[in-house]
Amino acid sequence: MRIVLAGSSHWHAEMHLDAAHSCNAEIAGIWDEDAEHARAFATRHHLPFIADFAKILTSPPDVILLMGHPSTVPARARAVIEAGIPLILEKPAASSTGALAALRDLARQHRAFVSVPLPNRFGPAVTAFERLRRQGRAGAVAHCQFRLVNGPPQRYAAEGVAWVVDPAIGGGGALRNLGIHGVDAALSLATGGLQLKAVSIENRIHRAAVEDHALLMLEDAAGALFVVEAGYTFASMRPGGDFEWRIVSENASLIDYGDRAICATLDDGAIVDLPIELPATRYRLCMGDTLDRLARKAPPGTSINDYVAAMSLIDAAYEKAGR
Structure with missing residues (x-):
């Protein structure tokens, strides 16, 4: 599985990176709204740096793990869902339940794979x-x-x-x-x-x-x-x-x-x-289950x-x- 970690400045980014490594996933790139943060994160871990979020959508990996500021995550999540790319959506993904419910409805409409790490x-x-x-x-x-x-x-x-x-x-x-x-x-x-x-x-x-x-x-x-x-x-x-x-x-x-x-x-x-x-390391189990279900074309747990x-x-x- 090729996975992009989009949102390196989220406080769970290191946990998700550890989880992806534990599942032998290939890290296809690191992105963040703060490009310098993403560049430093990618350099520190010897991973590819992605400057433009749009490039993730046009050359998609198997799954995108999206995390970040609740004011900007919903629009990016919509773009991922509409592009037909499987999504792991970290919390908080929106400032209100209404905004999150709109994403849920969009996911249903597109029959999208949207997993949430719990x-x-x-x-x-x-x-x-x-x-x-x-x-x-x-x-x-x-x-x-x-x-x-x-x-x-x-x-x-x-x-x-x-x-x-x-x-x-x-x-x-x-x-x-x-x-x-x-x-x-x-x-x-x-x-x-x-x-x-x-x-x-x-x-x-x-x-x-x-x-x-x-x-x-x-x-x-x-x-x-x-x-x-x-x-x-x-x-x-x-x-x-x-x-x-x-x-x-x-x-x-x-x-x-x-x-x-x-x-x-x-x-x-x-x-x-x-x-x-x-x-702190149960994200490994969560990631393993998510990638397994994605590979089997099963819905997220x-x-x-x-x-x-x-x-x-x-x-x-x-x-x-x-x-």
Whole structure:
């Protein structure tokens, strides 16, 4: 697979490059709105530099990974979709759900392949639970907790993307940026729709323009409870923060702490350690799944439809919280 990384100044660019290398993909070029940034990135990694985005469309690779500023990504995503080129669309891809939904509708119209990296879908607790479910051993989901709390919002200024904490551009704070992973996890495991039972969205420590902590309590049509917590309140700038993915069903309890994971099953009394992939490198698993599906002409495992669904639920949470 030949892949172009379009948007080298995005804070996940290095993760996606690592993921592409792990899949033995050929990096066909590096592009960014800031040409000097892209040139330096390409030079540092000994990769081809692309100065003009239009050239990517006229000499297309197998797939384009697009990431960048929410004000400019939608137009470029439209161009990629209309050109018939498979697309991996990194978040945030738009400042509003409406703009993102317009891209989704365009993708449907063109029957386009648009994958969205939601790497915690490939975490050990989720994949082990899906395996138990296929074996008929999981039972109904009872309750789940998805927590992703990173360091203070200044981390984005340090990365050169201070716009992430500008609500007019990023569309929100910790819930929109980090909590979307937990909301997507809840949606993927829920039976029927999700109802917002309780919402807390506040600035508990930092006085930024966006919230630094959010807590959602949701319930599905079968009565399963889902708690999503997201924040910029971890007291460190180091990667990782406070991470926990917990899935509890009738026959299984699975907990992913980021650097270790366990699975307990009632039917055989076992408690086992699960093979671990760190959250930062789960992009490798996400990329591998995406390229495999693309090669098989199968639809993406995590698509723009999933992205819009999570964004819409987050919109409802902001509205319920009066924000």
